[in-house]
Amino acid sequence: MEPFVPQALWIDNPAGLLRRLEAAPPRIGLDTEFVRERTYWPKLALVQMAVGGEVLLVDPLVPGMAPALAAWLDAPGVLKVMHSASEDLIALRCACGTLPRPLYDTQVAAALAGIGAGLGYQKLVERIAGVTLPKGETRSDWMRRPLSPAQLEYAADEVVHLDALSQATRARLQELGREAWLAEDVERMLATAARDEGEPWPHLALRAAQFLGVDGRRRRARLLRGRDGHAREHDLPRTWVLDNELAVALAKDPPADTRQLQQRLDATPKAPRRLAGAIWKALTTPLPDEARMPPPPAEPDRNALRRLQDAVARRSAELSLPDGVLASRRYLEALLAGQWPEALQGWRRRELEPVLAPLLANAPASG
Numbered sequence: 001m002e003p004f005v006p007q008a009l010w011i012d013n014p015a016g017l018l019r020r021l022e023a024a025p026p027r028i029g030l031d032t033e034f035v036r037e038r039t040y041w042p043k044l045a046l047v048q049m050a051v052g053g054e055v056l057l058v059d060p061l062v063p064g065m066a067p068a069l070a071a072w073l074d075a076p077g078v079l080k081v082m083h084s085a086s087e088d089l090i091a092l093r094c095a096c097g098t099l100p101r102p103l104y105d106t107q108v109a110a111a112l113a114g115i116g117a118g119l120g121y122q123k124l125v126e127r128i129a130g131v132t133l134p135k136g137e138t139r140s141d142w143m144r145r146p147l148s149p150a151q152l153e154y155a156a157d158e159v160v161h162l163d164a165l166s167q168a169t170r171a172r173l174q175e176l177g178r179e180a181w182l183a184e185d186v187e188r189m190l191a192t193a194a195r196d197e198g199e200p201w202p203h204l205a206l207r208a209a210q211f212l213g214v215d216g217r218r219r220r221a222r223l224l225r226g227r228d229g230h231a232r233e234h235d236l237p238r239t240w241v242l243d244n245e246l247a248v249a250l251a252k253d254p255p256a257d258t259r260q261l262q263q264r265l266d267a268t269p270k271a272p273r274r275l276a277g278a279i280w281k282a283l284t285t286p287l288p289d290e291a292r293m294p295p296p297p298a299e300p301d302r303n304a305l306r307r308l309q310d311a312v313a314r315r316s317a318e319l320s321l322p323d324g325v326l327a328s329r330r331y332l333e334a335l336l337a338g339q340w341p342e343a344l345q346g347w348r349r350r351e352l353e354p355v356l357a358p359l360l361a362n363a364p365a366s367g
Helices: 014-021 065-074 086-096 106-112 121-129 149-160 162-176 179-194 207-211 214-234 244-252 258-266 273-284 302-319 329-336 347-361
Strands: 008-011 027-035 043-051 054-058 079-082 103-105
Touching: 008 149, 014 054, 014 065, 027 086, 027 149, 027 162, 043 086, 043 149, 054 149, 065 086, 079 162, 086 179, 103 106, 103 179, 106 121, 106 162, 106 179, 121 162, 162 179, 179 347, 214 244, 214 273, 244 258, 244 273, 258 273, 302 329, 302 347, 329 347
Parallel strands: 008 054, 027 079, 079 103
Antiparallel strands: 027 043, 043 054
């Protein structure tokens, strides 16, 4: 089928956007375009809204538009339907100071309905609506003005089918009695987006940290936490401040003084030479909670992990859930380490604990 796209309206008047809120329908489609190549925080470049029979392409670069958008996001009687919303939520929070509530995420709903896990918008539209959408503008410069006709068409396509996706997935969730599951997952997504916190131990996510001694891990934690703080404060990509490879090298073999550090930065391609002072300060200043730094995660017992994975796969099949929706490998590794992670709380724990608890009781201690 050829996609049907209603006439898209360019909205660059905040008052006009607010007037439409007075007659808002109970459900709208919502999407964003943002850029993040040169910044830490995403820069909102366009907001698309499917409102009744119209598609509104809202220019958030216009002065005064952010409060008008916030009024729509905060409207309690308007359900905001989005697809794979997690990154869009950060962009909206940064630009508008709020998050869309209530929220319905069609990607999450499709996974819980057994349609497919992690399906992109185009694939889900094709599967449910039988419409094939083009992908030609995914890497466009959305900050330029005016946007091209191709960009405008692509942007409108991204919201025009959201209502059909929400109705189809909601009907399936109602049949399965899983609407509460979706509400839990969406609320967790919103809570994550609302938190403005840096990772306290960013070095643990990198495998190279496991091969450093205690002092090396402490230096690496200082460097990466300092790097992340500088990036957030100055709105720069992390790698522009300090890349992971250089952080490992400095943590493993630290320079003796600032002169030696500068020499090493000068000898390293693309090194942040102008940040030598900040890097030295981070490297040599103990973190206030350094004594509580957790060790690198231990390698899990492979047989115990496999038994957990098999049990999760069986339960997923019984529930007709796609692979990975109930629990990913890294969450099962956390279980073997003795902790139910936040992502497995709620309905997932209720489904998993009866089948995993006996296996965990007999699993070898981790660490």
